[in-house]
Amino acid sequence: MKKVPVAVMVSGGGTNLQAIIDAEKSGKIRSAEVVLVVSNRADAYALERARKAGIDTAVVEKKTCASQEEFEKKVRVLLDEKGVQLIVLAGFMSILSADFTSAYPDRILNVHPSLIPKFCGKGFYGLKVHEAVLAAGEKTTGATVHFVNEIPDGGAIIFQKEVPVCEGDTPEVLQHRVMEQAEWELLPAAVEKVSAEILKNQ
Numbered sequence: 563m564k565k566v567p568v569a570v571m572v573s574g575g576g577t578n579l580q581a582i583i584d585a586e587k588s589g590k591i592r593s594a595e596v597v598l599v600v601s602n603r604a605d606a607y608a609l610e611r612a613r614k615a616g617i618d619t620a621v622v623e624k625k626t627c628a629s630q631e632e633f634e635k636k637v638r639v640l641l642d643e644k645g646v647q648l649i650v651l652a653g654f655m656s657i658l659s660a661d662f663t664s665a666y667p668d669r670i671l672n673v674h675p676s677l678i679p680k681f682c683g684k685g686f687y688g689l690k691v692h693e694a695v696l697a698a699g700e701k702t703t704g705a706t707v708h709f710v711n712e713i714p715d716g717g718a719i720i721f722q723k724e725v726p727v728c729e730g731d732t733p734e735v736l737q738h739r740v741m742e743q744a745e746w747e748l749l750p751a752a753v754e755k756v757s758a759e760i761l762k763n764q
């Protein structure tokens with residue numbers, strides 16, 4: 563069966579990448595194949611996860627590029643080489659320019675660890691999101707998978723799931739609950755949904 567070639571962009575631990583790899587193995591993802599993992603950090607553990615799964619990896623660090631434009635050009639060359647049709651931002655901690663996002667309309671997904679429109683946009687990433695949720699005294703939080711456009715965390719929402727905030731939560735404990743109960747389920751499901759639609763319309 564034909565599959566959509568997917569690139570996953572990462573910066574850190576890569577548990578969301580792992581959820582996608584596992585979903586591919588178990589058959590929950592049938593319409594997509596991860597063909598490339600691109601990291602903007604050479605020390606990202608996500609790269610190790612990709613290598614263990616036999617997926618090609620690439621590192622493009624901003625410090626080796628003269629500008630955002632050059633960084634994105636290098637990434638686009640890699641994506642083109644692999645014929646990538648869908649890009650998944652899975653813990654990718656860098657904002658892509660409108661030039662980049664407009665080149666892939668409805669072809670970039672992102673997972674964000676809050677219930678967008680709450681706690682999102684510039685400055686809200688990783689643990690900072692959960693710190694802000696706790697500081698605001700929220701009783702529930704969650705995760706969102708959405709399309710990426712030129713507005714950070716502003717594209718159309720694909721899936722969203724609520725997760726409770728519990729008494730005594732630290733940002734780390736809350737982050738793990740949001741990942742386990744929402745992100746690791748929603749992101750592979752969104753990859754399958756969007757990929758199946760791409761195949762249907764081909």
Ligand code: GAR
Nearest residue numbers: 574575576577578653673675687688
């Ligand atoms: C995840 O919680 C993801 O939602 C968040 O960073 C973590 C990455 O974990 N992403 C953002 O905050 C993007 N704005 P992972 O590397 O283990 O997948």
